[in-house]
Amino acid sequence: MSKQDYMNTSVQEPPLDYSFKSISVIQDLISEEPRTGLRPLKHSKSGKSLTQSLWLNNNVLSDLRDFNPVVSQLLEHPENLAWIDLSFNDLTSIDPVLTTFFNLSVLYLHGNSIQRLGEVNKLAVLPRLRSLTLHGNPIEEERGYR
Numbered sequence: 001m002s003k004q005d006y007m008n009t010s011v012q013e014p015p016l017d018y019s020f021k022s023i024s025v026i027q028d029l030i031s032e033e034p035r036t037g038l039r040p041l042k043h044s045k046s047g048k049s050l051t052q053s054l055w056l057n058n059n060v061l062s063d064l065r066d067f068n069p070v071v072s073q074l075l076e077h078p079e080n081l082a083w084i085d086l087s088f089n090d091l092t093s094i095d096p097v098l099t100t101f102f103n104l105s106v107l108y109l110h111g112n113s114i115q116r117l118g119e120v121n122k123l124a125v126l127p128r129l130r131s132l133t134l135h136g137n138p139i140e141e142e143r144g145y146r
Contacts, residue, residue, distance in 0.1 A: 014039045015053035015083065016074060023059040026066045030073060048076040053083040057108065061086065064095040079103065087111045087133065094119040103128055111136040117145060 017035040021028075034041070042050040054071065064086075071078045081101045088111035098107065104126050110133040117139045123129055139145055 013042055013051040013053070015055045015085075016041065016049045016051050017055040018059070019055045019057045019085070021059055023056065023061060026061070026064060026070045029056075029070050044076040046076065049074055050076050052077075052080050052103070053085075054081060055085040056089070057085045057087040059089050061089040061091060063091070064097050067095065067097045068100065082106065082128070084108070088136075094122050096122055099123065099125050102126065105129060106131040108133045109137070110134060113137065114139050117142045 014037045017037065018029055018032060019035060021032055021035075023029065023032065044050055054075070068078070071081065075081065079101070080103050082103050083106040084098065084101070084104060085106075085108040087108040091109065091112040091114060093114060093116070094109065098104065099122055105128045107123070107126075107129060108131075114134065114137040119139070120132075120134070123132065134140070134145075
């Protein structure tokens with residue numbers, strides 16, 4: 001499959017879904033089985049997932065330490081990651097590691113503990129970011145949030 005074919009098809013692939021797993025550190029993703037959905041996940045010959053979506057919502061993550069190396073172990077093309085759901089975790093800031101995924105178009109961060117509106121400025125380098133959720137964070141109370 002060419003890279004262009006991959007880019008066109010994998011957006012429709014089911015997500016790599018680790019939601020509701022009580023994950024507290026990113027390294028746990030390596031030993032944890034993802035949730036299964038109605039459609040099976042597709043994998044490369046090397047066993048890595050062929051998707052552009054990673055769901056980590058409703059866990060207990062407080063930081064994203066080792067995010068890049070772990071994602072590289074899970075996804076065949078981590079550079080094409082387009083959707084990351086980190087909603088309903090314990091994140092207090094927006095980790096700069098998220099800005100390394102230049103194809104990111106959807107980022108869910110609602111229901112965390114992000115307190116400073118300035119954290120959002122880090123995401124300005126993401127040229128394809130179209131959907132960002134931040135409701136349910138303490139920054140909602142900051143003047144100028146909207």
